Amino acid sequence: MSFVDCTTEPTDAPKIVGPCAVASHGYLRTERLFDRLNAFEAPFVRWVVVKSQRRSLHRVCLTINRLGNGWLYLAAVVVILSWRGFREWQPITTAIGSVTISFAVYYMMKPYLRRLRPYDLDPTLPRSIKALDTYSCPSGHCMTLCAVGVALASSYPNTVSAVFLALILMAWASLALAHHYGTDVILGSVIGSVISLSLCHLVF
Numbered sequence: 001m002s003f004v005d006c007t008t009e010p011t012d013a014p015k016i017v018g019p020c021a022v023a024s025h026g027y028l029r030t031e032r033l034f035d036r037l038n039a040f041e042a043p044f045v046r047w048v049v050v051k052s053q054r055r056s057l058h059r060v061c062l063t064i065n066r067l068g069n070g071w072l073y074l075a076a077v078v079v080i081l082s083w084r085g086f087r088e089w090q091p092i093t094t095a096i097g098s099v100t101i102s103f104a105v106y107y108m109m110k111p112y113l114r115r116l117r118p119y120d121l122d123p124t125l126p127r128s129i130k131a132l133d134t135y136s137c138p139s140g141h142c143m144t145l146c147a148v149g150v151a152l153a154s155s156y157p158n159t160v161s162a163v164f165l166a167l168i169l170m171a172w173a174s175l176a177l178a179h180h181y182g183t184d185v186i187l188g189s190v191i192g193s194v195i196s197l198s199l200c201h202l203v204f
Contacts, residue, residue, distance in 0.1 A: 142170055
């Protein structure tokens with residue numbers, strides 16, 4: 001009597017690909033993309049870092065970075081309430097909603113993209129202040145600034161130039177401290193701006 005070995009699978013059986021394998025494949029593709037981007041953008045980041053090492057400029061970068069952690073937006077709320085009173089609730093609530101939705105997107109993207117920061121990939125870059133989290137893309141500081149800035153500029157058009165200047169300074173500080181690449185800044189700005197513009201369209 002002969003027996004059939006049922007413990008082995010046929011060689012031509014189709015392989016079942018699970019979600020973990022798909023996610024791993026997607027991450028590998030993203031990692032290769034960032035390897036190319038990092039090689040392309042790293043020289044510019046290093047140039048900005050070197051040009052910003054003068055003590056006075058470096059202090060400005062640190063100040064901008066700390067303001068972007070939240071103090072800048074608290075000051076904006078105080079100014080609006082002092083200037084316009086509590087009746088000006090729309091831009092404030094729109095800004096809060098935009099930031100909330102933006103960070104929901106942010107916290108979904110960062111663990112998937114997992115782009116290391118410039119100072120992690122290049123140990124020769126100075127690490128004068130540690131970033132708030134591990135990964136680089138997108139830039140949370142620029143994303144928040146755009147989410148709040150677009151909401152304010154929609155209500156107060158005369159603040160557009162001030163918001164744009166603040167974004168330029170925030171982007172410069174992010175690169176000068178070796179926290180971000182240029183594409184991190186661009187992606188963060190796009191996320192914050194698109195979400196804020198969408199909410200402004202619904203509210204105003």
